Amino acid sequence: MTRLKKTTLALALTLGAAITSYAHASVVMTGTRVIYPAQAQEKMVQLSNQDTYPYLVQLWLDTGNPNLTAQNADAPFIASPQVFRINPNAGQVVRLVFTGKDLAKDRESLFYLNFVQMPAMKASELQANKLLLTVSNRMKVFYRPQALAGNPDALSQSLHFKLQGKAVVASNDSGYFATVRRAEVVSRGTSYTLAQASMIAPLSQANWALPAGASAVAGDTVRLTLVNDFGADVVTDLPLL
Numbered sequence: 001m002t003r004l005k006k007t008t009l010a011l012a013l014t015l016g017a018a019i020t021s022y023a024h025a026s027v028v029m030t031g032t033r034v035i036y037p038a039q040a041q042e043k044m045v046q047l048s049n050q051d052t053y054p055y056l057v058q059l060w061l062d063t064g065n066p067n068l069t070a071q072n073a074d075a076p077f078i079a080s081p082q083v084f085r086i087n088p089n090a091g092q093v094v095r096l097v098f099t100g101k102d103l104a105k106d107r108e109s110l111f112y113l114n115f116v117q118m119p120a121m122k123a124s125e126l127q128a129n130k131l132l133l134t135v136s137n138r139m140k141v142f143y144r145p146q147a148l149a150g151n152p153d154a155l156s157q158s159l160h161f162k163l164q165g166k167a168v169v170a171s172n173d174s175g176y177f178a179t180v181r182r183a184e185v186v187s188r189g190t191s192y193t194l195a196q197a198s199m200i201a202p203l204s205q206a207n208w209a210l211p212a213g214a215s216a217v218a219g220d221t222v223r224l225t226l227v228n229d230f231g232a233d234v235v236t237d238l239p240l241l
Contacts, residue, residue: 026051026135027086027117032231033179034113034141036077036098043096047115049086054120058083059094061141062112075111076101077141085120096141103143107175107202111141142177150174152229156236159200161222163240168208168222172200181225181233183208185240187216191223216240 030046037043049055059082061075062068070082076099086092096113103109116136150158158174168185172178178200184191192214200206210216220240225233 179227186221
């Protein structure tokens, strides 16, 4: 049995229902990321069903392994409710509660919130021969220590880029994750893509290789598109050292 069928069947059995086959996500979560302040007792996330059909939803959090399920999730968070039905054109609020695991205090910690949706079925349809299919979504959760140094709104000021051979070393001197939508090096009027949909971890470095045929020199510009706490793009030009 494939992992898709196993996951779907496990959830269907948990909820006592089966599902029909759908290929698009009708249940969506407000926002593109979750920021969980260390001093918060809980964090609320909002889901909504934009379809005319009811859905069953299950949530769990992990530390970075996308193959984990609700049965073996390893993140120090509890989602409540973990399993629920969401009616057509309706919403559902889910509470995320940190369970108190000791985490670094000088930098953010990254987790992932998963939610799987499946169309609900009437009891009379449970014996029907239908394909079991789920639609899954995955969202970043940033656990942010209290009084973390620096300002996430000025994150680009803590980023530095240095040319080393045929690569650019991106350094993040802050305690915040830098979520990079796109990074380009602009050299003599020509732009070369360095990275897309990438992250630079706090107090860490990332190596970005120059694309084949690209050239750059110290003094060129790195055009950086960062994603801020609200999911908006912030474009900044920084010097290549």
